[in-house]
Amino acid sequence: MDNKILSSLYAQDNFRRLGKQLIDVLTDHIQNTTQEINKKTIQWNEPENELDFWKDFFENGTDDDFFNQILKRTTHTHNPKYVGHQVGVTAPITVFTGMLSNLLNNGMAVYEMGMAPNAIERIVIEKLCETIGYNSKSGGFLTSGGTLANLTALLSARKAKVEHDIWNEGHNEPLGIMVCEEAHYCVDRAAKIMGLGEKGIIKIPADENFAMDIQQLETYYQESISKGLKIFAIVGSAPSTATGAYDNLEAINKFAQMYNLWFHVDGAHGGAAIFSEKYKYLLKGAEKADSMVIDGHKMMMMPTITTALLFKNKNHSNHTFSQKADYLLNDTEEDEWYNSGRRTFECTKNMMCMHWFILLKMYGQKAFNVYVxxxxxxxxxxxxxxxxxxxxxxxxxxxxxxxxxxxxxxxxxxxxxxxxxxxxxxxxxxxxxxxxxxxxxxxxxxxxxxxxxxxxxxxxxxxxxxxxxxxxxxxxxxxx
Incomplete structure (x- = not known):
C-alpha cells in the first residue's frame, strides 16, 4: 500500500507553510476590513452562479488560492458596515483557541478525552452563574448553539415538573409551554420535537413594544388548562429575535411561581447584558429563573457555535438525560461534572470552553461590559x-x-x-x-x-x- 498520501497529509513542513500563509492572510483581512480598505462588506453573487464558481474551482482552482477565494466570497463581519445578522465579530485570539481545539480533537464526553477542557468548562460555568446571581447550588455546561440549549432546558423542565416518566415511558397526557409570539422559532421547534404539537405551544400576544404582554398570561393559562393541557414551563425572551425586545422577566417569574412552572430565559442574544453595568437591569428576574441560555457567538465576540446553558439547581442539569429513575442515582453519579457526555445531547463536542476561558482570563468581564x-x-x-x-x-x-x-x-x-x-x-x-x-x-x-x-x-x-x-x-x- 502506498502511504505517501498519508505522509503528505500529516507533513509538518507543509502544515507550517500553510499555517504561516493563513495567519498572514487573516491578519491582512482583519486590517483591511476593520479599516475599510476592503470597501465592500459582501460581494453578492446569485446562488447558482456561486455554485458554478466552486464547481469550476474544484476542478481547476489552485490549492494556494483557496483561502483567498473564501475570504473574497463570504460576508465580512469585521467590516464596520456589517449591520446584518446576530453573528459575533470574533476576537482574533479565538482563532487560536479554535485551531487548538480542531487539532487536538478532544471530544470531552468522558474525562479521559477532555481533562483540561472539562475542568476549564467548569470554571467558565461557575463564573457565568455567579454573574447571573445564582448561588453555589447552580451549574450547567456549554453546548452547540441556542437551539440545542433551549431544547435541553425544556427537556429538563419536563423532567422536573411532570410527574410521569416521559423519558422512559412516553407521553400519557397533553403538555404545554407558554412563550411570547415574538420568541425565537427554535422554541417552537423544541416543543414539537418533544411531541407537544401545535396545541402545546401557547403563544402569548406581544404588546406594542413586541415584548410579551404580561396582562394576558392569566387568560391564556386558564384557557389552556380548561382544554386539558398541563402547562409545565414558561419561556421569557431576552431579547426576542426580530426587534430585540426584552420580556418582563420579573413578572414572568412571579407568574411561574404562582403556578409552579419552570421558568426558562432564552438569553441567547442578550443574556450577555448581565456583564453591562448600564444594561444589566434588562435581565432583572433572570437570577430567579430555573434555567438560562447565553450564546458566546453573539454578544461575546466568540466564533460559532458555543452556548452556555445554566441551571439554578445543577441537579436538573445532571438528571435531564438520566437513563434510570432519579431515586436510583447516588450523589457520586449526580456530580460527575467531568464527564460532560452525561448531561448533553452531544456525545462529542469541541473544546469551545477555551474561547470563554481565554477572553475572561486575558481581558476579564470588563471587555464584555464595554462591548455590550x-x-x-x-x-x-x-x-x-x-x-x-x-x-x-x-x-x-x-x-x-x-x-x-x-x-x-x-x-x-x-x-x-x-x-x-x-x-x-x-x-x-x-x-x-x-x-x-x-x-x-x-x-x-x-x-x-x-x-x-x-x-x-x-x-x-x-x-x-x-x-x-x-x-x-x-x-x-x-x-x-
Missing part, C-alpha cells in the same frame, strides 16, 4: 437620528442593539411600501458596501440592523441612511 454597552448605546443613538427623519419610522424603541425601521410615503399603500423597503434592501445587498437584513412585523416590512461590530460608528450609520434615501429616490423616480 457600546453596541446597545449605538442602537439608541441611531434610533434618535432616524426618528428625526420625516419619511422614516422605527418599529419600536430599541432595548438592545437591534433596530427595525422603514421608509414611509403618504401616497403609497402598505403593499407598495413593503415592496419599496424590500427593493431598497435588495439594492443594498447587490451594492455590497453595507450588509443589513429585513423582517416583517404584523404584516409590515422593516429594514433591520443588528449592530454587532465594535468598529461601527454613528457616522457609518448616517452614511447608511443617506445611501438608503438616495436609493429610494432612484426607485421612486423609476416608478414615476
Amino acid at each position: 454597552t457600546r453596541q446597545y448605546d449605538l442602537a439608541r443613538d441611531f434610533a434618535k437620528i432616524i426618528s428625526k427623519e420625516p419619511n422614516f419610522e422605527i418599529a419600536t424603541e430599541p432595548m438592545s442593539n437591534i433596530l427595525c425601521f422603514r421608509y414611509l410615503k403618504d401616497n403609497l399603500s402598505l403593499e407598495e411600501l413593503n415592496h419599496l423597503n424590500q427593493s431598497i434592501r435588495r439594492q443594498l445587498l447587490e451594492d455590497g458596501e453595507f450588509y443589513l437584513v429585513q423582517t416583517k412585523l404584523n404584516g409590515v416590512h422593516y429594514l433591520r440592523t443588528t449592530l454587532m461590530n465594535p468598529f461601527t460608528t454613528i457616522d457609518h450609520l448616517k452614511l447608511l441612511l443617506e445611501k438608503i434615501k438616495k436609493g429610494i429616490a432612484e426607485l421612486l423616480s423609476k416608478k414615476d
Whole structure:
C-alpha cells in the first residue's frame, strides 16, 4: 500500500507553510476590513452562479488560492458596515483557541478525552452563574448553539415538573409551554420535537413594544388548562429575535411561581447584558429563573457555535438525560461534572470552553461590559437620528442593539411600501458596501440592523441612511 498520501497529509513542513500563509492572510483581512480598505462588506453573487464558481474551482482552482477565494466570497463581519445578522465579530485570539481545539480533537464526553477542557468548562460555568446571581447550588455546561440549549432546558423542565416518566415511558397526557409570539422559532421547534404539537405551544400576544404582554398570561393559562393541557414551563425572551425586545422577566417569574412552572430565559442574544453595568437591569428576574441560555457567538465576540446553558439547581442539569429513575442515582453519579457526555445531547463536542476561558482570563468581564454597552448605546443613538427623519419610522424603541425601521410615503399603500423597503434592501445587498437584513412585523416590512461590530460608528450609520434615501429616490423616480 502506498502511504505517501498519508505522509503528505500529516507533513509538518507543509502544515507550517500553510499555517504561516493563513495567519498572514487573516491578519491582512482583519486590517483591511476593520479599516475599510476592503470597501465592500459582501460581494453578492446569485446562488447558482456561486455554485458554478466552486464547481469550476474544484476542478481547476489552485490549492494556494483557496483561502483567498473564501475570504473574497463570504460576508465580512469585521467590516464596520456589517449591520446584518446576530453573528459575533470574533476576537482574533479565538482563532487560536479554535485551531487548538480542531487539532487536538478532544471530544470531552468522558474525562479521559477532555481533562483540561472539562475542568476549564467548569470554571467558565461557575463564573457565568455567579454573574447571573445564582448561588453555589447552580451549574450547567456549554453546548452547540441556542437551539440545542433551549431544547435541553425544556427537556429538563419536563423532567422536573411532570410527574410521569416521559423519558422512559412516553407521553400519557397533553403538555404545554407558554412563550411570547415574538420568541425565537427554535422554541417552537423544541416543543414539537418533544411531541407537544401545535396545541402545546401557547403563544402569548406581544404588546406594542413586541415584548410579551404580561396582562394576558392569566387568560391564556386558564384557557389552556380548561382544554386539558398541563402547562409545565414558561419561556421569557431576552431579547426576542426580530426587534430585540426584552420580556418582563420579573413578572414572568412571579407568574411561574404562582403556578409552579419552570421558568426558562432564552438569553441567547442578550443574556450577555448581565456583564453591562448600564444594561444589566434588562435581565432583572433572570437570577430567579430555573434555567438560562447565553450564546458566546453573539454578544461575546466568540466564533460559532458555543452556548452556555445554566441551571439554578445543577441537579436538573445532571438528571435531564438520566437513563434510570432519579431515586436510583447516588450523589457520586449526580456530580460527575467531568464527564460532560452525561448531561448533553452531544456525545462529542469541541473544546469551545477555551474561547470563554481565554477572553475572561486575558481581558476579564470588563471587555464584555464595554462591548455590550457600546453596541446597545449605538442602537439608541441611531434610533434618535432616524426618528428625526420625516419619511422614516422605527418599529419600536430599541432595548438592545437591534433596530427595525422603514421608509414611509403618504401616497403609497402598505403593499407598495413593503415592496419599496424590500427593493431598497435588495439594492443594498447587490451594492455590497453595507450588509443589513429585513423582517416583517404584523404584516409590515422593516429594514433591520443588528449592530454587532465594535468598529461601527454613528457616522457609518448616517452614511447608511443617506445611501438608503438616495436609493429610494432612484426607485421612486423609476416608478414615476
